[in-house]
Amino acid sequence: MNETKVTRVAAPRTRFLAALLAAGLMLVPLTGCGLGGGKKKEASAPAEPKVVAVETATVAEGEFANSAAYSGILTAASTSQVSSKIAGRVVQTMVNPGDRVKVGQPLARIDTSALQQQLTLAEAAAQVTEAQAEKVRQDLENGRLTAEKTLQLQDAQTFKTQSELANAVASAKQAVAVSEAQLAKARRDRENAITSAKEAVEAAELQLAKTAADVENAIAAAQMNTGGLIQTMSAAQAAASNAAAQLQLQVTQASNAYTAASEAYEKAVSEHNAAALPTLQANMDSAKNKLELLQLQLQQAQSTVAPAVAQANAQYMAAYAQLENAQKSQAVKLAEEQVEIQKLQLATVESATVEVAERQVDQARTALDNAIKSQPAADKLTAAQKAQAEQAYANTGSTGALQVVEAQKNQAGANVQVLQEQLKDGVLLSPVEGIVQAVLTPAGQNATAQSPVVSIVSMKPVQATVNVPETDIGTLQPGAPVLVSVPAVNGEYQGKVMGIKPGMDTATKTYGVIVKLEAESPLLLPGMYVQVNRPSAPHKAVRIPADAVLRQGESGAVYVVENGKAVKRKVQTGVLTGSAYEITEGLKPGEQLIVKGQTFVTDGSPVQVIPAGTEGQKP
Structure with missing residues (x-):
């Protein structure tokens, strides 16, 4: 990391000038004492403010790499507590802690003789x-x-x-x-x-x-x-x-x-x-x-x-x-x-007539009326006979004996199916692909539906949880690329930010950030220490010593020298690298920044710039 050197402005080093300046300051209180004879003493003037000796440095720009590292551990994507659906004695465990299992792989067998x-x-x-x-x-x-x-x-x-x-x-x-x-x-x-x-x-x-x-x-x-x-x-x-x-x-x-x-x-x-x-x-x-x-x-x-x-x-x-x-x-x-x-x-x-044709029409209409009148009686008779036959047919399917025996048969079949399923449940199968974390109920002990037999952790996807200070949490967004180092396996993996946990650890002032690794490896296990680096392109910005910033709550302040006085400036800090702060707002290159003695001045205090290394001497 390249750091821009801080140019310090020192006072003249000749003892003559220093002594002359000291003498001049000591003579200031003597003015008004009245060397002329016989003049009446006037009222004393207000006391002059005390001059504070400070060291300054010229504000300049420096290069920031914007690379930050955060530590954490590999965490499991999920943890499955595999329990037995039936109660019974564990007669065999088929896996050991650390074994890798697949979906549907047998884990343990329960006694199903009863x-x-x-x-x-x-x-x-x-x-x-x-x-x-x-x-x-x-x-x-x-x-x-x-x-x-x-x-x-x-x-x-x-x-x-x-x-x-x-x-x-x-x-x-x-x-x-x-x-x-x-x-x-x-x-x-x-x-x-x-x-x-x-x-x-x-x-x-x-x-x-x-x-x-x-x-x-x-x-x-x-x-x-x-x-x-x-x-x-x-x-x-x-x-x-x-x-x-x-x-x-x-x-x-x-x-x-x-x-x-x-x-x-x-x-x-x-x-x-x-x-x-x-x-x-x-x-x-x-x-x-x-x-x-x-x-x-x-x-x-x-x-x-x-x-x-x-x-x-x-x-x-x-x-x-x-x-x-x-x-x-x-x-x-x-x-x-x-x-x-x-x-x-x-x-x-x-004189011709149609009497013959009219008589034929009357005869045909009479025959039609007789046929129509005879139809309802015939329909009524056939309907009654059909209803009687239908009732007899309906009675053959309305008996309760079949319903009772069918219910008994269904109940017996259901009992058989339940017992068959319970027999299948006698062999515990892995619901996920992962690593056996622990065998919680070993062979010889009784298992119940409430007590887990095997604990399995899934490492798909492989992820890590790192602690990021609140000052940096705004620079990380879901999807941002990172580089994950795992010293235990001497490996580096590309990763992406998956999410940020909303709760902050009040003791460390950090947030938990979940990072997904882009590669899978059987060597990666939960709990391994990781270091996550967030690389970015370097940039130039105002760079000042970190101890020159006075923290005031969530904001910061510095003092600069203007016309022999200390002027307070509120600043916005950015990246902290080593002993230097990035200043994003409040200072500009070329200004004289007080780097020592800033705790002894207030806004508007007169100051004397002294050479480096002479802090504490009286001016």
Whole structure:
């Protein structure tokens, strides 16, 4: 561990300066004594505070390794006191103190000869009760089989009766349904026939009305057609006459024009008027062409009048013949006869009845009512018979004899099981894996349920209990790694803090800390001395001599020199290593710390810093 040297500040070492300082201090009280003559003595001034000689050191930082060691012992994870479940003499112990045992390993054997005799008697009693129970069961089974067979026969008879009644009701219902369906069909057929006959009458009447209307329309149309043809023929004849007259007039006018043109041409020829001849010749040719054209049109008109009149006359004769045919038509009479036929069929359909179908429905409903009324009486009879059979069957299983004998058999079996378990308990087995700590009831002594026979300690997990001062307990937390040394086996093991016991030992001011070792070894035994080290990375902090700290309850205080006076400082201490304290709060490097004489000063006392080794001398 590296420690930072404490630098001590010493006073000047020359005797001259020391003597001078002493002389100066001695002269202080003489001031005011009045060396001048005759002055009246004044009141004395307050006494000066006493100057205390102290040694100081400059506060500096040092390195702390943060490694602390705590002592303790290996402790068992658990201790098991193995007792016997039965009372008896221990006839054999199979382990010795220090032996390692596993779960289920035999430890000791208890005398069970009396239990064996009791078990033999109990097994014989159990066999007797089992035989009695078997006989009662067999008798009850025979009675049950007989009653069960009777009940099955009754169930079959009941099922048959119910099935027959159900079939009769179902058949009656089906007959009612069929007859009702037939009645409904007959009614529908009659309604459909009436509807069809009515529709046929209506259709015949409509056809009659249509035929009469068609005949009337044909006569009117023929009459209208005949009159129209007469009018058309007359109009055609008049139009042909008018056209012929107009064309005749135009022919006459064209002939006159041609005659005039011929005369004018001849006159020009006779007068030898050659200049007018071409024009007159053209006029004469034009009048001739127009005359010829009109004559041709007149001939055509005269030739078309006769055929048109003949065609109109033929159309008239045809229309007149249609008129006569329409007036002589028999369609109306045939339609009237068809109407009468359809009305006769309608009367025939309406007079038909469905009385037969209605009678069949009434008969089927009567049969259904009779079947339904007979069912309750039959059900009541079969139910009474079945109840009687069921009661007889129930009586076969309700006897108390079987319950009594079964209870006796179960009790005998339970006695056998208890004695068998007690015989097994005659050999004590280890409940845990561990080390035999002691044999508390050796062979030859009697064991009871309250007295342990063997004590076993378990070392899984291997753990140690160490004592940690209250000043360090805050630095240990569950799970923190530690190094465990066991000098007895010259071994070191990694470990972890498992927990901290809440109670503090008031005498040693320590807490019990439980540490779990990460390795198992048969060499590790309870009670072995261990040392637990808590390593951590080194760090720097303010480092002062431990005796410079004045403890005041749970806190600490120091004195520093400021302007020739002692100043009290409260400090927070950390790690204590050797003769030095770690100061976490209250001091800083470079300050002058009083390391000797601090018990003679108070806050504000004047001090004189003296060299090291001169403490106690008067300044």
